[in-house]
Amino acid sequence: MATQVHRGSVLHFPTASSAPEKHYEYFSDGVLVVESGIITHLGDAKAFFAAPHNQALQAQGKVTTHSGLLIPGLIDSHVHFPQVEVIASYGTQLLDWLNTYTFPAEAQFAKQAYADAQAEFFIDQLFAHGTTTASVYATVHPQSVDAFFSAAERVNARMICGKVMMDRHCPNNLSDTPESGYRDSKALIERWHNQGRALYAITPRFAPTSSPEQLALAGKLANEHPDTFIQTHISENRSEIAWVSELFPDSQDYLAVYEQYDLVRDRALFGHGIHLSEREFDALAAKGAAIAFCPSSNLFLGSGLFPYHQAKQRGIGVSIASDVGGGTSLSLFSNQADAYKILQMQGVSLNPFESLYLCTQGAALSMGLEHKIGNLNPGTEADFIELDLNAFPMLAQRTARCNTLAEQLFALITLGDERVIERTYVHGKSVYQKEMKLCGHNSTNGLRSLSNGFM
Numbered sequence: 001m002a003t004q005v006h007r008g009s010v011l012h013f014p015t016a017s018s019a020p021e022k023h024y025e026y027f028s029d030g031v032l033v034v035e036s037g038i039i040t041h042l043g044d045a046k047a048f049f050a051a052p053h054n055q056a057l058q059a060q061g062k063v064t065t066h067s068g069l070l071i072p073g074l075i076d077s078h079v080h081f082p083q084v085e086v087i088a089s090y091g092t093q094l095l096d097w098l099n100t101y102t103f104p105a106e107a108q109f110a111k112q113a114y115a116d117a118q119a120e121f122f123i124d125q126l127f128a129h130g131t132t133t134a135s136v137y138a139t140v141h142p143q144s145v146d147a148f149f150s151a152a153e154r155v156n157a158r159m160i161c162g163k164v165m166m167d168r169h170c171p172n173n174l175s176d177t178p179e180s181g182y183r184d185s186k187a188l189i190e191r192w193h194n195q196g197r198a199l200y201a202i203t204p205r206f207a208p209t210s211s212p213e214q215l216a217l218a219g220k221l222a223n224e225h226p227d228t229f230i231q232t233h234i235s236e237n238r239s240e241i242a243w244v245s246e247l248f249p250d251s252q253d254y255l256a257v258y259e260q261y262d263l264v265r266d267r268a269l270f271g272h273g274i275h276l277s278e279r280e281f282d283a284l285a286a287k288g289a290a291i292a293f294c295p296s297s298n299l300f301l302g303s304g305l306f307p308y309h310q311a312k313q314r315g316i317g318v319s320i321a322s323d324v325g326g327g328t329s330l331s332l333f334s335n336q337a338d339a340y341k342i343l344q345m346q347g348v349s350l351n352p353f354e355s356l357y358l359c360t361q362g363a364a365l366s367m368g369l370e371h372k373i374g375n376l377n378p379g380t381e382a383d384f385i386e387l388d389l390n391a392f393p394m395l396a397q398r399t400a401r402c403n404t405l406a407e408q409l410f411a412l413i414t415l416g417d418e419r420v421i422e423r424t425y426v427h428g429k430s431v432y433q434k435e436m437k438l439c440g441h442n443s444t445n446g447l448r449s450l451s452n453g454f455m
């Protein structure tokens with residue numbers, strides 16, 4: 001069996017915790033042993049190499065020494081792969097932003113070749129940003145899901161994805177029907193769910209773009225396939241919420257629409273949840289559903305400040321997500337920096353250990369995947385990254401002044417972005433190294449002629 005030993009400083013959260021700053025595991029000189037893509041040992045390096053049979057591994061060239069910090073691969077619990085190209089689009093809030101930028105971009109994914117190329121680009125970019133698992137919205141086109149899972153399968157990455165179900169209030173070329181949405185999603189579940197590391201998410205976009213008939217069929221599908229994920233949006237924007245109450249006048253609130261159609265359960269990931277009522281938070285907690293907190297998107301689209309403490313108090317699973325293209329960076333470090341600022345606006349300072357937990361073990365727990373990803377416990381899949389705490393001069397200078405791991409981590413979160421990702425490993429294999437792409441696919445985008453600006 002091919003054994004690989006990674007030596008360096010190591011940080012992770014081995015268990016579920018409401019106080020991750022007390023329950024992290026850190027080795028200043030640690031070893032992570034990987035066999036056939038699975039972590040088989042994590043511990044102190046000196047103790048490990050004291051054993052004679054382990055000493056031999058060094059001479060056999062099986063030890064890689066890392067100068068950076070090893071942590072689990074990051075988990076982005078809410079991101080739209082067809083929206084990468086509309087990131088940083090000016091001047092709108094949610095509903096106008098969808099119509100102006102997002103729907104036209106998603107329409108291009110009707111073409112298989114386009115979807116294939118963007119899927120490859122997106123997965124490469126995830127790895128370059130330190131993300132090894134994501135819960136991904138494709139488009140309404142089933143072939144966009146095939147494109148995504150095929151690209152993920154080539155690098156053996158654990159990914160969650162689903163075809164957007166959307167049968168109203170959207171352009172005709174992006175609309176399915178209740179029946180076709182159900183049929184296509186079911187075929188995709190049968191083709192991809194639990195194939196290798198792929199996991200399927202039933203994906204009604206959000207209540208306004210699905211008819212009651214479509215939501216009913218989405219719920220039927222969820223009941224027929226109880227181990228699939230569900231992903232959708234909720235309570236992101238005030239105009240969206242007002243629209244939902246017009247469209248569903250008999251529902252007491254936004255979550256009640258999803259509850260009515262059996263779409264609130266464990267492995268259901270709700271994006272945003274900024275303006276939820278006490279009742280809605282209580283119901284999410286009671287049903288074991290989770291929230292994807294999307295800091296950069298919430299700021300960029302002017303959506304609001306997620307009341308993290310409301311979710312935490314109730315024990316709701318929360319993770320930090322990019323929500324690109326509403327979000328402004330695929331980096332979960334940039335998004336953590338925005339999360340900190342959002343909580344500061346509410347009088348709370350997010351502890352840096354807790355922040356990192358929300359992108360690793362906390363995210364995995366909220367998905368029920370902690371036995372596979374999100375930590376470095378023996379028996380889990382070997383998805384991990386190396387971080388460079390001296391990646392650029394401003395960070396290096398700040399890191400040099402730090403006296404504690406907490407301070408170092410906070411500087412990394414506040415100043416960091418994709419530049420801090422030195423190396424990314426998926427299922428034990430190196431898939432990205434800074435300034436050297438190991439599984440690269442070339443992007444062909446050049447400059448296009450420019451029309452009038454917006455300002």
Ligand code: GUN
Nearest residue numbers: 080205206233297323326
């Ligand atoms: N609500 C419905 N669709 C979307 C989307 O694509 N992005 C965001 N941020 N919110 C949504």
Ligand code: ZN
Nearest residue numbers: 078233271323
């Ligand atoms: Zn979203």
